[in-house]
Amino acid sequence: MEGRTRRYLQGRFRDYYRGVDLDLPPAADRREWGHIPWTSGTGTTMIRHQSLLDLGDLATFLREDAPRHVYFSAARFRDPGASRMADKGWESADLVFDLDADHLPGVDPEATSYAEMLSACKDALLRLLDLLDDDFAFTDTEVVFSGGRGYHVHVRDEGVAELDSEERREIVDYIRANDLDLDGLIETRAVEGTPRRVLRTEGGWGRRVHENLLDYVAELQEMDEDDAMDRLQELDGIGEGRATTILGAVEANPDAIQRGNVEAGGPGVRTLLQAIARETVGVESGGRIDAETAPIDEPVTTDTNRLIRFPGSLHGGSGLRVVRLDRGELADFDPLVDAVPARFTDREIAVEVMDPVEGRLGGDSFTLSAGRHSVPEHVGVFLMARGQAEKVQQ
Structure with a gap:
């Protein structure tokens, strides 16, 4: 990503954060916070082991620094800002499930459009919620669109807060029907x-x-x-x-x-x-009935110290919002429309597209050849964040 593109995106992320009020997770002051800044070069740097006290006022931090990605820990600690995990004093943790469209069985990211992958991931989410509701009777759950390729589900029932990694792995095995007898x-x-x-x-x-x-x-x-x-x-x-x-x-x-x-x-x-x-349960046998398991990412659920995306923040790899969803919103939720920041929808910008690209965003379809184009800003931000375009001077 070129310097001009990086500076442009950080500036627009800053404008977004100046215009929103974000809700903190429960026990926010006992959680570790992390973020990835807009560093130069191809690599990324995770800055973590911070508490809210270290950041100061979170809203001010986001409006001034406008990081590329923002995270908080599933765990609650006595001292979340300690520099070593062993010194943090682990107390409990949300049970977190991650569904990633890139990792769904039968989905080839090279041959499947972004919209199709997100649709398949939403189907997997509904299967997961069915399992969590019917088989575990969890009542305190929060569903979040990740802003990228999938969804997160946070379970905060008291009965799961102190489960260790092995106990959480048993839940994963049940949901994925691993070695089901x-x-x-x-x-x-x-x-x-x-x-x-x-x-x-x-x-x-x-x-x-x-x-x-x-x-x-x-x-x-x-x-x-x-x-x-x-x-x-x-x-x-x-x-x-x-x-x-x-x-x-x-x-x-x-x-x-x-x-x-x-x-x-x-x-x-x-x-x-x-x-x-x-x-x-998804074992090959004629392929007639769709498997009812949910292909959750095991390391996310079993990691009791996991950092997970902060709802309301922007995803630095797409420019889309990380959206907290009520259950009643799921059926009609279209991430390629509903997660587009309104801040990025009122003007056009000039970008240099690296390779031919097509897609759908904000309710409109686009087909772009390689070269310079004037596009709606939300499309330009999306392509630049994904490394498919660079900002040019207008």
Whole structure:
């Protein structure tokens, strides 16, 4: 990034911070704060081990220094400004989840547009929230668009604050269904006085597998026999003979399948259940049902000292706002519109585009060849922050 571009972006970030009031996180004075300034060259320098006392008034600091990135710690400390982690006096930490569009299964950053990656990441976010709400019953959660490629979820329930890294890793393993014991989804239960192996349908992964099983069986019942046979044989471990057995069980014992009785129909139904379970948790098995896991970034969740982006700040790699979101806003939230700072939408600027680029931002699409262009400022800031353009004199 050239000096002119760096100075321009820092100046516009400064103007942004002069026009906003930002809410601090809970216990802000017990958290470590960090930031990345607009240094010259290709590298970046993280300045951390600071408390609010070290920064002075945060609003004044942001308006005067206008850093490229701003962070605070998930953890709360007795002495957050201590220069060594061992001296800070760790007390507790939020449980933080990070979803990054670049790391989503099936998303190739080289072949997928920014808008498409963000859309896929929002889908993953909704799956994560479903797991956190239904399986863990967390009540104090905060959702944040990162300003870059994804979303953060902060959980501040008292029950998680003092979990160590290994305990947090167990939560990660559950959400990602790492090494999930499929046999453990089945229990032995008395049915009409007779012991039966029955799928656990009350909650968790057992409930999800059962719901997908019922949806799959409902589809089979709507098909003619040949189509149903073909559909079944798309699943691993099911050949023609096993498919015939399954269809017979579906016709003869629909109530038993509804109850999750895996013995109804013999080994055929058990094979079907295993195939549906593998798909539900994302194990390859025909690819029919989308996995219901959430591809969270494990190191972020297990790191009890993690620095995370400050909501309301600007992301120095995009020029977009880090946005705190209410649950009711998620369905309609479009980061490429709603995270664009209003401060950057009222004029055009001249930039030198390095390579041909196209995209969508602020509700408009753009297609630019390499060379000099006059563009809406929010587009110019976005391209310059991403290293795709440089500022030129007007």
